[in-house]
Amino acid sequence: xxxxxxxxxxxxxxxxxxxxxxxxxxxxxxxxxxxxxxxxxxxxxxxxxxxxxxxxxxxxxxxxxxxxxxxxxxxxxxxxxxxxxxxxxxxxxxxxxxxxxxxxxxxxxxxxxxxxxxxxxxxxxxxxxxxxxxxxxxxxxxxxxxxxxxxxxxxxxxxxxxxxxxxxxxxxxxxxxxxxxxxxxxxxxxxxxxxxxxxxxxxxxxxxxxxxxxxxxxxxxxxxxxxxxxxxxxxxxxxx
Amino acid sequence: xxxxxxxxxxxxxxxxxxxxxxxxxxxxxxxxxxxxxxxxxxxxxxxxxxxxxxxxxxxxxxxxxxxxxxxxxxxxxxxxxxxxxxxxxxxxxxxxxxxxxxxxxxxxxxxxxxxxxxxxxxxxxxxxxxxxxxxxxxxxxxxxxxxxxxxxxxxxxxxxxxxxxxxxxxxxxxxxxxxxxxxxxxxxxxxxxxxxxxxxxxxxxxxxxxxxxxxxxxxxxxxxxxxxxxxxxxxxxxxxxxxxxxxxxxxxxxxxxxxxxxxxxxxxxxxxxxxxxxxxxxxxxxxxxxxxxxxxxxxxxxxxxxxxxxxxxxxxxxxxxxxxxxxxxxxxxxxxxxxxxxxxxxxxxxxxxxxxxxxxxxxxxxxxxxxxxxxxxxxxxxxxxxxxxxxxxxxxxxxxxxxxxxx
Numbered sequence: 001x002x003x004x005x006x007x008x009x010x011x012x013x014x015x016x017x018x019x020x021x022x023x024x025x026x027x028x029x030x031x032x033x034x035x036x037x038x039x040x041x042x043x044x045x046x047x048x049x050x051x052x053x054x055x056x057x058x059x060x061x062x063x064x065x066x067x068x069x070x071x072x073x074x075x076x077x078x079x080x081x082x083x084x085x086x087x088x089x090x091x092x093x094x095x096x097x098x099x100x101x102x103x104x105x106x107x108x109x110x111x112x113x114x115x116x117x118x119x120x121x122x123x124x125x126x127x128x129x130x131x132x133x134x135x136x137x138x139x140x141x142x143x144x145x146x147x148x149x150x151x152x153x154x155x156x157x158x159x160x161x162x163x164x165x166x167x168x169x170x171x172x173x174x175x176x177x178x179x180x181x182x183x184x185x186x187x188x189x190x191x192x193x194x195x196x197x198x199x200x201x202x203x204x205x206x207x208x209x210x211x212x213x214x215x216x217x218x219x220x221x222x223x224x225x226x227x228x229x230x231x232x233x234x235x236x237x238x239x240x
Numbered sequence: 241x242x243x244x245x246x247x248x249x250x251x252x253x254x255x256x257x258x259x260x261x262x263x264x265x266x267x268x269x270x271x272x273x274x275x276x277x278x279x280x281x282x283x284x285x286x287x288x289x290x291x292x293x294x295x296x297x298x299x300x301x302x303x304x305x306x307x308x309x310x311x312x313x314x315x316x317x318x319x320x321x322x323x324x325x326x327x328x329x330x331x332x333x334x335x336x337x338x339x340x341x342x343x344x345x346x347x348x349x350x351x352x353x354x355x356x357x358x359x360x361x362x363x364x365x366x367x368x369x370x371x372x373x374x375x376x377x378x379x380x381x382x383x384x385x386x387x388x389x390x391x392x393x394x395x396x397x398x399x400x401x402x403x404x405x406x407x408x409x410x411x412x413x414x415x416x417x418x419x420x421x422x423x424x425x426x427x428x429x430x431x432x433x434x435x436x437x438x439x440x441x442x443x444x445x446x447x448x449x450x451x452x453x454x455x456x457x458x459x460x461x462x463x464x465x466x467x468x469x470x471x472x473x474x475x476x477x478x479x480x481x482x483x484x485x486x487x488x489x490x491x492x493x494x495x496x497x498x499x500x501x502x503x504x505x506x507x508x509x510x511x512x513x514x515x516x517x518x519x520x521x522x523x524x525x526x527x528x529x530x531x532x533x534x535x536x537x538x539x540x541x542x543x544x545x546x547x548x549x550x551x552x553x554x555x556x557x558x559x560x561x562x563x564x565x566x567x568x569x570x571x572x573x574x575x576x577x578x579x580x581x582x583x584x585x586x587x588x589x590x591x592x593x594x595x596x597x598x599x600x601x602x603x604x605x606x607x608x609x610x611x612x613x614x615x616x617x618x619x620x621x622x623x624x625x626x627x628x629x630x631x632x633x634x635x636x637x638x639x640x641x642x643x644x645x646x647x
Contacts, residue, residue: 046605052464054454133466140466147519157516191452209404210467211447219454227385 038069039125039165046124050216055189057216060131063120067239070117070125073153073167074098074175074232076106083108094181095152097232098171102179102199102223105233106175119218121236122202124169127215128163134214135169136160145171145213146206147148165201166234170213173232174201174221181220199223204228243387255325256491258369258525265303266290269601276595280634283627284601287326288345291626295352295369297322299626300318302379306607306621311544314623316369316399317458319385320406323352324413325628329419331413332632332639346421353410354433360400361392362451363442368406370398383538388451403458404474405527407448411435411481412530420639431486442494463502470524472498473508473551475533486540489573512555525555528566563591567629574633574642585642594637595647599627 029115034040048063077089080098086096099104100108104117117125126135136144143157154167162169169175181198183191198220204212207230211217221229266289269277291298293311294510299318307313330346357363359370367387371377372395380387383399390396411434418430433583441448441461448459460467461475476498483491498504511528528551536548556576562569577585584590605623608616637643 056454096337142519190452193452208457209455209471211455211460211462211465212457213466222385225381225385227381228383 009239021070024059032239034069034115037073038071038237040239041065041068041070041121042166043067044129046129047107048120048216049184049195050133050214053211053214053216054218056187056191056218058189059184059186059214061184061186063124065118065121065124066110067237068117068121069237070121070164070166071114071164071234071236074172075076076153079106079129080108083111088167090199097168099230099232101231102176106178106233112235114237116233116238118178119179119200119202122175122177122234123215125164125166126162126203130163132163132215135162135166139212140213147171166168169203169234171204171214173203173205173220173230174212176231176233177202181218193220197222201229201231207221245543256554257278267602270598272598273427276597276634277645279598280631284633285598286599287626287628290624290642291322291628293319293352295323295348295350295355296320296369297326297626297628298369301624301626302605302607303622303624306605306609306619307379307623308377309375310371312369312371312373313377314379315382316371316379319369319399320353320356320366321347321409322626322628323356324409325342325626325632326351327413328416329628329632329635331417331419335420335639336635342543346417347426350414350417350422350426350430353414354429356398357433357437359390359393359398360388360451361390364436365400365449365451366402366403366406366410366437367398367400370396372396378607381610383555384457386450401456401458402448402450404461404468404471404547405458406446407438407441407459407478408474408527408530410433410434411478412534415481415485415534435486435488438478438491439488442479442490444497463498463504466550468511468524469507469509470503470528472502473511473528473535474531476504476508477535480535480538499544505541509547509551509554511551512558514554514557515522517603520558522558522562523568524608525559525596528555529572529579530577533579536579549579552576562588567633570594570597570633571629571636574637574640577642578640594643597630597633 017130018145032040043066045062045064047060048058050057051060074097076095077087077098078094078150080100081087081089084104087099106116132138136142141158144160146156153172159167161167179200180196181193183194201219201221203218212219244249256581266286268285270280270282287297291301296319298312298314299322300315301307302314306455311354327346327349330349332340333348334342338611356367356370357365360367370390376387376397384401386399388398388400390398394611414430414434418427422430446461446463448456450456461471476495479491479494479498482488483495510522512525513521532548536545559572564570573590577583602622602624604620606618606620609619634643638645
């Protein structure tokens with residue numbers, strides 16, 4: 001008899017626990033609905049930087065962001081051309097990422113009520129909280145990135161998403177961040193390029209070596225004089 | 241009367257001036273029906289006259305009005321490739337002719353590659369290209385923002401961001417020069433350069449590091465970072481050649497480390513894509529076959545030789561059906577034959593292609609030349625694309641018996 005009572009008590013407890021969890025999940029889903037084409041990145045700390053990459057990516061450290069939404073895909077030619085009628089691209093490249101300079105990216109973002117991500121926001125969206133090397137994990141495969149010019153956004157063979165559901169954060173085109181190229185806190189490698197001359201780009205382009213695809217790799221480019229670098233954008237929006 | 245003399249003098253100076261300013265421009269292109277050996281002779285002269293830049297060969301040269309009458313005006317991104325091709329050509333040519341004039345050109349080309357290092361001021365860091373100038377020229381803006389003022393040689397500018405394909409060009413061309421042309425003093429210089437260049441890459445954990453201390457955009461063979469499997473093959477070939485030509489034990493250790501710890505011998509097996517077809521990059525196989533030729537020349541372990549041969553077999557699965565006409569496909573099959581002894585080049589249709597080889601014709605191109613005030617002028621001008629691969633294919637083919645001197 002006592003055993004039966006214990007079993008009923010235990011079952012009731014489990015039922016209540018399950019109810020609380022499911023209710024909490026439903027509550028979360030009801031409250032956080034990302035705008036169309038964007039995904040939600042929750043507030044909190046994550047592992048940023050690396051001790052195996054270029055000296056400017058070190059040291060690996062804990063960084064923190066607020067909550068924000070970020071685009072699933074890079075902004076396409078056809079999307080950007082609605083803002084800038086002078087934007088030229090080849091026929092058939094409508095869904096490929098638009099390549100623009102920092103000022104153009106920034107102006108476009110403002111025109112649609114979004115903004116460029118900070119470096120911290122970009123890196124967290126790409127690698128999540130487990131410190132992974134690439135958006136999908138710690139190993140590389142060519143079928144995971146846009147490898148051929150015939151592929152458009154999100155159309156790599158394997159189509160892997162980042163922990164929060166972003167595509168093409170490795171390869172495709174480099175992506176602008178809003179930040180100047182500055183030294184990380186605790187970094188001891190001085191570079192004359194640090195300061196407010198260059199903006200940070202992230203994610204690498206398919207044209208460059210695979211180390212540029214890593215979630216922690218940083219590169220610096222003049223905001224206007226972008227030369228031959230293929231740089232696009234993925235925008236963020238604050239959670240109100 | 242004095243005015244008339246002055247007028248004549250001005251006319252004479254103008255004519256002489258225009259002659260001097262264009263004296264370097266050789267326009268003597270071969271006719272389409274010239275025999276192969278005549279075409280090669282003319283393209284050698286065209287290359288040495290129009291593309292020469294202090295021992296290096298400019299891949300593309302821009303003529304006035306877009307360009308200027310100064311050495312080194314053009315694209316520098318592939319200067320090491322063109323120079324390496326010409327070094328292989330003249331090393332093979334000297335091995336056939338034994339003429340000092342041919343050796344002298346090969347020696348100057350080697351000195352040009354040495355200067356590509358010296359101009360950076362960093363031992364073991366090779367520039368992609370360099371030129372002497374009072375001020376930065378407009379063509380610098382056509383490439384990444386990687387140009388530097390030389391601190392080692394005043395008055396020079398050099399292009400950074402060295403890449404893996406140029407590493408292949410360096411160890412392949414220096415290996416050929418060492419074997420076929422260099423005297424003892426030059427062999428020592430070759431060894432020293434490889435020791436610095438490849439030694440620095442090994443010390444930097446198999447990465448080509450740039451002046452700013454960052455990995456170059458195409459210089460990654462690092463075992464700790466994701467990299468192209470072709471680059472694993474290149475890394476093995478680079479340290480193998482370095483060990484062979486320097487005798488330094490550290491390169492043998494590096495080779496062993498890459499195989500025993502990081503399994504680069506297995507990684508390189510997949511250095512080319514077979515499927516899907518859209519991911520095939522046959523240009524990469526050109527770098528692969530030069531690496532395979534060099535590493536298999538010096539490798540004696542039968543298991544490793546078998547693995548390298550497997551890589552070549554995977555490539556041939558694609559190459560057996562490729563139209564045999566371009567410079568790189570001709571060279572690929574020559575190297576394939578030398579490694580496998582399969583005599584693919586003896587196919588009559590391929591021999592016909594060899595006989596009809598030719599260099600690049602002069603072309604016109606429109607440039608948006610930036611002015612100092614930020615505006616741009618659209619200028620249409622002549623430019624020459626180096627025919628060094630054609631010249632290299634000819635003399636390499638002659639040396640190894642693919643091409644007959646009477647063709």
